[in-house]
Amino acid sequence: MGALDGLSLTHEHGKSRVRVCRVWREGNMHYMAEWSVNVSLVSDVEDAFTKGDNRGIVATDTCKNTVYVVAKQCKERCSAEEYAIKLAQHFLKNYSHVSEVTVAITEKPWVRATVEGQPHKHGYQLAVAKHTVEVSLPRSGPLKLVSGVADLTVAKTTQSGFSDFYQDQYTTLGSVSERMLATSIRSTWTYSRLPSDMTATFEGIKTTLAETLYGPPDKGVFSPSVQATLFHMAKAVLAKYPEVALVHLNMPNIHFLPVKLPFVKFEDDVFVATDEPHGTIQATLRREEVPRSRY
Ligand SMILES: O=c1[nH]c(=O)c2[nH]c(=O)[nH]c2[nH]1
Structure with a gap:
């Protein structure tokens, strides 16, 4: 009998509440988005749980860094949905032992300020209603x-x-x-x-x-x-x-x-x-x- 002694283990790991702000500059017109990002990976790292063997673990710290890396890679202005899909795809592409990725985002409702009746080029104000996104991306399946x-x-x-x-x-x-x-x-x-x-x-x-x-x-x-x-x-x-x-x-x-x-x-x-x-x-x-x- 292995370390599981006839038991069955399901597991995932990742990083929660990674806060990132992305600013896109299109001439002097700026666009900002602020996201709180949760990443969770289902991966073949049972040995980490059962044997203390960490070799397969994509560190949660790496997950956190990746949030910023993929935000940087979004050269064009994008929605929280598009960013979440790109981030999920990054993990499947880079780690063959990851079988499913979930990315959940809460977007802060920054809205462009109006000054003297004109949309301000770079001034924003925080509204209340938040935008949420959850992407689940299995390696096989939709x-x-x-x-x-x-x-x-x-x-x-x-x-x-x-x-x-x-x-x-x-x-x-x-x-x-x-x-x-x-x-x-x-x-x-x-x-x-x-x-x-x-x-x-x-x-x-x-x-x-x-x-x-x-x-x-x-x-x-x-x-x-x-x-x-x-x-x-x-x-x-x-x-x-x-x-x-x-x-x-x-x-x-x-x-x-x-x-x-x-x-x-x-x-x-x-x-x-x-x-x-x-x-x-x-x-x-x-x-x-x-x-x-x-x-
Ligand atoms: O719209 C309502 N639905 C309810 O189910 C309910 N129950 C209650 O006490 N007030 C109301 N109002």
């Missing part, structure tokens, strides 16, 4: 690309209600046809084919999610529950983006509670703002033809 958005926090002050829910002896919540709705959207979507412009597709999906929640600018759209709104948002993304195979949405219900005091009449105007506890609502919507085994 690349999987999951993009997403996190901390896309939105609210509307009307056009939301919640009624006719299950009632029992523990229920105290009353039905309402008027309330505030607020959530911090975390969404990921899986591509069945790569879009030609990944940055534009990311921006488009982010906008589709928020705009479906708000509805038209003058009237909005009524939300009977976070669940129903979540479903409409995911459906809108699948309808608009044929290259998306499935959408996952996580939408906490952030409560704004009516202030009801004997001496203050509540007229949908003064609320207790909270962030916890919050409702937890999530769902995945996939095209029927998408095999579950693939995604």
Whole structure:
């Protein structure tokens, strides 16, 4: 019997939260991207775990250095998705004993500043909603690309209600046809084919999610529950983006509670703002033809 004594070992290693900023200079117009990068390698290094033999290990420090090397090699402005794919490919190309690479990136939302109504050549401001990317690249088998958005926090002050829910002896919540709705959207979507412009597709999906929640600018759209709104948002993304195979949405219900005091009449105007506890609502919507085994 070997070192595993009849047991089975699965393992991976890499480096997490490697922070890199890439600046591209196109004349005096500059472009910046800031990424926090996680790299994870599945490789034939069982002996390191079972025998203390490190000869096959691509050091996690090397993984960290490679993040910077591949950023340098991206001579042309690129999306986080394109960079993640290039980084994953680097590991498969350079290390024959690596069988699968996962690269996960969170991009900080730096946006170009506007000064005197003009886009600034090199001034940026940090927004809130983050861009996320996860690439899984096996040596044999298709690349999987999951993009997403996190901390896309939105609210509307009307056009939301919640009624006719299950009632029992523990229920105290009353039905309402008027309330505030607020959530911090975390969404990921899986591509069945790569879009030609990944940055534009990311921006488009982010906008589709928020705009479906708000509805038209003058009237909005009524939300009977976070669940129903979540479903409409995911459906809108699948309808608009044929290259998306499935959408996952996580939408906490952030409560704004009516202030009801004997001496203050509540007229949908003064609320207790909270962030916890919050409702937890999530769902995945996939095209029927998408095999579950693939995604
Ligand atoms: O939109 C809602 N969905 C729920 O599941 C729920 N539960 C709750 O207490 N309030 C709400 N609101």
